[in-house]
Amino acid sequence: MTEATLINPLDTLVDQFPSGWVKKDERPGYSGFIVEREHLLEFARTMRDDFGFDYLSMVTASDYLAEGKFDVVYYAYKTIGGPALIFKVQVPREDAVVPSLVALYPGADFQEREVWDLMGIRFEGHPDLRRILMWEGFEGHPLRKDWKEPFYEEDVKPYKSRWPEGKPVNADDRNPFNDNVQYPTGFDPERWVPEAETLLYSGLQRTTHNEEFKTDELIVNMGPQHPSTHGVFRMVVSLQGEKIVDLKPVMGYLHRNHEKIAERNTFLQNMPFTDRLDYTTSMSNNFAYALAVEKLMGLQVPERADYIRVLMAELTRIMNHFFATGFLLNDLGVYFTASLYAIEERELILDIFEEISGSRMMCNYFRFGGVVRDVSDEVLKKIHNLVYDRIPRKLDQFDAYLTNNEILRTRCEGVGVLTADQAIALSTAGPILRASGVPYDVRRADPYSIYDRLEFDVITGNHGDIYDRYLVRVAEIKESIKIVKQLLRDIPSGPILAGKPAYQVRVPAGESYGRVEGPKGEMGFYIVSNGKPNPERYHVRAPTFINLTSLAPMSRGEKVADVVVILGAIDIVLGEVDR
Amino acid sequence: MKNFGKRFGVMSSLGVTMGHFFNTYIVDLVKGKKRYRTTEGIEARRQSDTEGIFTIQYPEEQLPLPEEFRVLPFLVYDEGENGEKNLRCTACGICSKVCPPQCIWIYRATDPATGKPSPHPAEFHIDIDICMNCGFCAEYCPFDAIKMDHDFELSGYTRGESHVFGLDTLMKPVSYYESIRPANAAREAAARAEKAKPKA
């Protein structure tokens, strides 16, 4: 193998596998490689071990109903940076089985379960292939193209019943049960035996009876209604005394069917829905989605719009890290004080968002080819005051308040440790990955927008514990301030939108993946267009969903009180975890 | 003293919270009564150099709403000379097509004389329980006919029929629109005048 092949193997990759089971994906608009499923494991192992694609970022599938097959799509990266290795496995719909990659990339665990849940593709060799977002016993696999929801109206929006002869109809009234439900024929509710979650409980690791202390083993359900779970998240914990033996996260309590709705929506209509993914960082979500669609459309964003976009993304990061740090302290038991201080700064940033976008949280500010409206000089002045005066001052105060606090340090140092190798294998992203000492930041590894012109450091930690995650977040606020200062200095004047505002955009057929470094990690959108006004497939790579894979390995062996903090340090938002 | 924070972390933390506590009183004493229930006072508490009490005491005080603030859509009508209400809406249906959760229903009127569609809505409904306040309808309306309202005090004891707004609830005069969004209204009026010029 020559050095050139090692550095950039993708051009000559097919030649490396002469037996012919790796092919280039030559459909127009598509890229990557199609691997036969019998050889998937072999291919993945070679790519990981010989070529250095050690980070499996995304696993998803798309349903090509007309062709009668599923594509299972994998995006792998090198943690040293560079473009993606995209590989796909095509399986017929009636025999939807794919070998599982969990043994090679443990980070694929939840994502494969999600594909099984929503698409009904079975992953052979997956250690724990249960439904993840819906419950066991749910009828059907909802993301299949031939599966229809109870309130189904038409395949795609806009619905014809709205105009020109639109009479308001309550969707409930169209349903025979007057509710958002449907049942298989011949279903009798009185004979139904509800799922007892046997599989979930029997999958928990247990220990034998402890003779020395005579402790009993205990299984504790934390959540979904629990003040420490940052929403409706549930952890099933098996305990030996106070020590955690095993933990299984249970999610889906906020599964709002984002992807199914999005595949009915037009491209533009998805923009406000992305706000509601990670509802604390709507600007970043907008950004990633706009990038994905622009890639397909081949749109060039005007200079000023790019500056405004990055400005907003960085303000979002500042806001999010303040919020996350404040609530980390909440989880530690500092009742509300730190959060109150953090929320004050957040409110001031939200004021800016409200002024330019019209809404505090659901900004819906990005459009394909730019942003919706210009930022006035008064707002820039406000941002200037914030980053030059207020936020650095408050950050120092935060620093004095928390960083050397002995109680905080004792609770956080050495707790929830994730080594660099583990962090990469588990596909974690964002501050968690960097706190483990892996300098992987999409802004640097695969620069988008104008990040290649900006000067900032990628912050890393040394120990991979909660305290390092806290330090990384605080330091990232400082880096973001640095970026915002550069943006304010250089922001050019000019148009803010390429072309005219249009409510229907033409997106050429093909697939694309747009990703940004969101405050919580790599936020990505995988989109397949078939040239129609609606996306054929729309998938969200939600950073916190995948980061949660690391929760169980981090928690094993820790005390039950620490789990709350470990979860807090992952900084989950359920809107994004469950989508 | 330099390493005080490092050596006595908890003391330093307590110092910060104590500083916050006393600061609220100091700021109140220095700034005096003007700080509360005055427009300047509210404005001062939103600036980046604000210190002390941060609370805006709704309902006695209200945060000034920025012009772009959006809650629910409403339909703008021009007031005619004889007090008639001329809706700007032409029932073109763009808002209902672009609406992400599809909560706008428009029934286009027909001309009774010819039986052909006429450019007016006979019925216009918005289900405010579905509306996601995204503002697309206002953004893409080519006639400046549908706009986003500022009124957020909408809570009530019932939903159902009362939450499906019809024309009577949705129609608001252009003067109201100008009062909540002066800059936008002026810009749009100028653009319309510009458009009308070559024809005349």
Added chain:
Amino acid sequence: MSPEGLSKPEYQVPQEMQNQVALTTLDRLYNWSRKNSVWPMMFGLACCAIEMIAAAASRYDLARFGMEVMRPSPRQSDVMLVSGTVTKKMIPQIVRLYNQMPEPKYVIAMGACASSGGPFKEGYNVVAGVDKFIPVDVYIPGCPPTPQALLHGLMTLQKKIESQSLKEVSWYQKGPGEPIPVPVLGPDLIDMRKAALIREKSQPVTEPEEAAVAVEEAAQNGELPAKEG
């Protein structure tokens, strides 16, 4: 204490005694004290929960209404703020929490999602309004309602509390209140109150076949007979 909220206007108190004496009715006293200490349940579902946190934080400060004491336990709370999308997977827990709350209890549906499913109404895992299962007292439109809109909703609730009378309120009537049956997760959400309707509308086929289907389904899911508590 603020006499405007408490005193009954029909009874005139002499000028010189107004600072010492207040005349009122039991109803008014009862409601006045109740409305100024409504403890919400610390329970957030989705986006609206972030606005609820913001409302509890320093800028909007729920403490001014006596509502800052957010209780994580339903046993100690007076009002349940349903702040976000209610999903089918979550509704059994919400109903259970509601059943666990002591009377008098109130429910606020915050935002479009809690009122009717909102923009996510068409989703397959979304309950079309929390009022399908539990009675809602105040609806706050908006997506999400700003913290000020939430405060307005809470003041609307206070007005409702004020208008209640000791003689009529349900929690002083004879007999215990009926708990709401907890819905069951089946092939879709099963509202047990509608069991007959569901059976009827699902076009019953012949009995043995149906049982076989149920068994087969259970086997597919790898369900074993329940033994875990």
